[in-house]
Amino acid sequence: MEGTLKNNTSKQLLWIGMIGITMFFAGLTSAVIVRSADRGWESIIMPQWFWYSTFAIVLSSITLMIAKRQVKKGISPTFYIVSSLILGLLFSCFQIMGWGQLVSDGIFLTGEKSHPAGSFLYVITLAHLIHVLGGLISLLVTTIKSAQVKYTKKNYLGIELTSIYWHFLDVLWLYLFVFLLYSLK
Amino acid sequence: MSDHHKETFITKYIFSIDHKMIAKQFLITGMLMGIVGMLMSILFRLQLSSPGEPFAILEWFGVDWNPTLDANGNVIGTPIMEGVLDPNLYLSLVTMHGTILVFWVLTAGLSGTFANFLIPLQIGARDMASGFINMLSYWFFFAATVVLLVSLFVQTGPASSGWTIYPPLSAVAESIPGSGLGQDLWLISMTLFVVSSLLGGLNYIVTILNLRTKGMSMSRLPLTIWAIFITAILGVLSFPVLLSACLLLVFDRTFGTSFYLSDIIIGGEALHHTGGSPILFEHLFWFLGHPEVYIILLPALGIVSEVMSVNSRKPIFGYKAMVLALIAIAFLSFIVWGHHMFITGMDPFLGSVFTFTTLLIAIPSAVKVFNYLATLWKASIRFTPAMLFTIGFVSTFLTGGLTGLILGDSALDINVHDTYFVVGHFHIVMGLSAIYGMFAGVYHWFPKMYGRMMNKKLGYLHFWVTFICAYGVFFPMHFLGLAGLPRRYYTNSNFPMFDELTDINQLITTFAIVGGLIQFIFVFNFFYSIFKGTKATKNPWESNTLEWTTPIERMHGNWPGEIPTVHRWPYDYSKPGAEKDFIPQTEPLKEGEEEH
Numbered sequence: 001m002e003g004t005l006k007n008n009t010s011k012q013l014l015w016i017g018m019i020g021i022t023m024f025f026a027g028l029t030s031a032v033i034v035r036s037a038d039r040g041w042e043s044i045i046m047p048q049w050f051w052y053s054t055f056a057i058v059l060s061s062i063t064l065m066i067a068k069r070q071v072k073k074g075i076s077p078t079f080y081i082v083s084s085l086i087l088g089l090l091f092s093c094f095q096i097m098g099w100g101q102l103v104s105d106g107i108f109l110t111g112e113k114s115h116p117a118g119s120f121l122y123v124i125t126l127a128h129l130i131h132v133l134g135g136l137i138s139l140l141v142t143t144i145k146s147a148q149v150k151y152t153k154k155n156y157l158g159i160e161l162t163s164i165y166w167h168f169l170d171v172l173w174l175y176l177f178v179f180l181l182y183s184l185k
Numbered sequence: 186m187s188d189h190h191k192e193t194f195i196t197k198y199i200f201s202i203d204h205k206m207i208a209k210q211f212l213i214t215g216m217l218m219g220i221v222g223m224l225m226s227i228l229f230r231l232q233l234s235s236p237g238e239p240f241a242i243l244e245w246f247g248v249d250w251n252p253t254l255d256a257n258g259n260v261i262g263t264p265i266m267e268g269v270l271d272p273n274l275y276l277s278l279v280t281m282h283g284t285i286l287v288f289w290v291l292t293a294g295l296s297g298t299f300a301n302f303l304i305p306l307q308i309g310a311r312d313m314a315s316g317f318i319n320m321l322s323y324w325f326f327f328a329a330t331v332v333l334l335v336s337l338f339v340q341t342g343p344a345s346s347g348w349t350i351y352p353p354l355s356a357v358a359e360s361i362p363g364s365g366l367g368q369d370l371w372l373i374s375m376t377l378f379v380v381s382s383l384l385g386g387l388n389y390i391v392t393i394l395n396l397r398t399k400g401m402s403m404s405r406l407p408l409t410i411w412a413i414f415i416t417a418i419l420g421v422l423s424f425p426v427l428l429s430a431c432l433l434l435v436f437d438r439t440f441g442t443s444f445y446l447s448d449i450i451i452g453g454e455a456l457h458h459t460g461g462s463p464i465l466f467e468h469l470f471w472f473l474g475h476p477e478v479y480i481i482l483l484p485a486l487g488i489v490s491e492v493m494s495v496n497s498r499k500p501i502f503g504y505k506a507m508v509l510a511l512i513a514i515a516f517l518s519f520i521v522w523g524h525h526m527f528i529t530g531m532d533p534f535l536g537s538v539f540t541f542t543t544l545l546i547a548i549p550s551a552v553k554v555f556n557y558l559a560t561l562w563k564a565s566i567r568f569t570p571a572m573l574f575t576i577g578f579v580s581t582f583l584t585g586g587l588t589g590l591i592l593g594d595s596a597l598d599i600n601v602h603d604t605y606f607v608v609g610h611f612h613i614v615m616g617l618s619a620i621y622g623m624f625a626g627v628y629h630w631f632p633k634m635y636g637r638m639m640n641k642k643l644g645y646l647h648f649w650v651t652f653i654c655a656y657g658v659f660f661p662m663h664f665l666g667l668a669g670l671p672r673r674y675y676t677n678s679n680f681p682m683f684d685e686l687t688d689i690n691q692l693i694t695t696f697a698i699v700g701g702l703i704q705f706i707f708v709f710n711f712f713y714s715i716f717k718g719t720k721a722t723k724n725p726w727e728s729n730t731l732e733w734t735t736p737i738e739r740m741h742g743n744w745p746g747e748i749p750t751v752h753r754w755p756y757d758y759s760k761p762g763a764e765k766d767f768i769p770q771t772e773p774l775k776e777g778e779e780e781h
């Protein structure tokens with residue numbers, strides 16, 4: 001398959017895959033809407049750590065944007081890709097610490113003291129984190145390839161695809177965060 | 186340049202990345218699963234015709250397959266059935282029959298086969314956008330098949346809460362034996378299945394958008410490709426929602442959350458679950474479930490359009506209207522799921538909204554039926570087996586669609602909800618129509634798949650017996666439903682009010698057995714013809730589409746030289762002034778000739 005066509009098909013495959021992922025989360029969040037309209041819905045204060053993780057993932061998107069600009073100019077983007085990777089790892093750590101805070105606040109995934117609002121919060125954030133794991137693997141591969149100088153001004157499809165997916169995860173988290181903030185209020 | 190290269194047995198037949206081989210893998214797996222699903226239906230039909238009576242064929246199974254267990258997991262009662270179908274086994278058979286037919290045969294077997302086979306061949310591409318993803322799609326499907334079949338042999342039996350796996354039955358392992366390990370395996374299998382469908386769908390969409398040959402504009406695409414394209418979009422939008430529903434169910438089952446469960450008492454003991462809602466599952470499930478009906482139907486609609494036009498020797502009537510109707514049906518399928526839930530305590534106003542959106546589907550469906558009839562009108566019909574199944578499709582789509590109007594109306598639906606009326610309706614409109622589309626596709630494209638022809642006489646026998654028996658099975662079910670006979674019941678002989686319906690049930694079972702057995706004629710014809718069928722010519726049906734310009738011998742890359750350029754739409758049949766009654770898409774327009 002020739003270059004431009006390969007670029008187009010790869011990007012489209014990714015975009016359509018992301019539409020599928022969006023529908024998955026649309027299913028979960030619409031379940032929250034349906035359930036929260038019923039009686040017995042409890043409110044939860046969002047852990048402080050989730051605010052930090054939001055900051056980390058937004059920052060990681062910015063560094064990845066810079067990385068893409070660098071490679072377009074022919075400058076090595078490795079530093080910025082590594083920065084995104086570290087920020088992504090930080091995001092994951094903050095999420096896990098957020099769960100820890102939830103447990104200290106008496107909000108559990110399961111068990112007699114659990115309730116659907118808390119369980120939804122755990123499951124939705126966990127599902128997002130699993131998708132982030134895919135993004136981290138992709139960032140790691142991109143970092144290695146970038147360190148091996150495999151990307152050039154004209155050939156940086158790997159960085160483009162990783163960027164699209166990572167920005168998607170960022171936007172998805174922003175949506176989920178705002179949604180959960182209001183629906184669990 | 187073609188992509189043909191040296192292949193080993195493994196790369197050619199097993200881990201193949203050639204779309205044609207992958208299509209055959211889907212077809213044969215789908216057919217084998219179809220036989221399993223059909224045999225299951227015959228077993229539970231025996232029970233329904235003669236409840237509680239022994240049958241020699243059931244004795245053959247020997248041990249109690251899905252036994253009732255006590256609290257310690259020990260089998261209660263005799264493990265030998267002595268030819269009488271166990272109630273738990275009955276529920277398992279009904280569940281697995283539905284699961285296999287809906288997902289394995291009519292989704293993967295139909296879409297997986299014809300999308301893979303036809304997309305590159307009809308749009309003029311060497312292969313799919315990603316052969317590797319395509320191969321993965323089949324192997325995920327294969328893994329799903331293995332897991333599902335394994336679930337038949339676990340001690341507590343396969344899933345038995347219905348193909349819709351409604352909680353709380355499916356969410357609490359203690360509720361029935363089939364909600365134990367069998368349900369876990371069902372969920373694992375379905376997850377693998379959804380991954381397979383999504384990988385396939387991504388590939389179909391991207392291939393159709395990017396790899397069309399020169400001249401193959403979207404307005405020149407055969408309707409098969411349009412239908413597959415829209416089906417793939419439906420799949421990408423709806424299957425992930427099923428996955429989200431299943432994820433929450435897994436958490437309820439395995440980790441003790443309460444998304445769908447509340448105030449459950451089993452054996453006098455209250456479970457800890459509080460605050461969940463089983464109705465939530467229904468919303469999520471049917472958000473997939475209704476588009477799934479069209480994921481099943483649309484490819485059949487596409488196949489029927491193509492086969493009908495070829496064998497009528499006429500252009501398909503209203504090409505643009507056919508495409509628009511497909512899009513309209515697909516769009517509407519996302520806003521009608523509530524009609525499966527009219528009796529869940531839904532707000533009557535909301536119910537009327539779902540009634541309205543559901544009845545709207547009648548419009549594009551009627552457009553399609555009208556166009557099929559207009560295509561057949563005054564046509565020089567060639568009654569091939571494929572064409573007979575195509576006409577059979579129009580018949581079932583129409584009769585099944587009419588009862589859909591009754592079920593779509595909330596005021597009428599509540600009277601026949603969960604009765605055999607519903608079973609009759611969806612088997613005719615969805616099951617029969619889609620399977621007829623699939624048969625039409627197999628008979629029509631068999632020469633392209635294997636380079637040989639299927640036996641016509643056996644094809645006719647297959648069609649007529651299937652057609653008569655299928656109506657014989659499902660038409661009387663409407664009357665059973667109107668008489669109030671509930672579906673899913675193990676036995677109806679405990680209710681005197683249904684005693685007079687016994688004869689009808691026996692008649693249905695007789696038709697089911699004959700109709701089931703005749704399918705082996707098809708299976709024989711299929712496999713025999715692969716090796717011994719008459720050798721096919723390059724274009725045996727005198728068809729216009731691109732696949733008939735490829736060589737008879739299979740090759741990876743499809744065309745030995747350049748991919749042909751397309752100059753016209755695919756339905757130039759019996760065009761006034763033309764020498765022959767068909768003009769292939771590759772033939773340039775003559776001077777002064779209008780496209781269509």
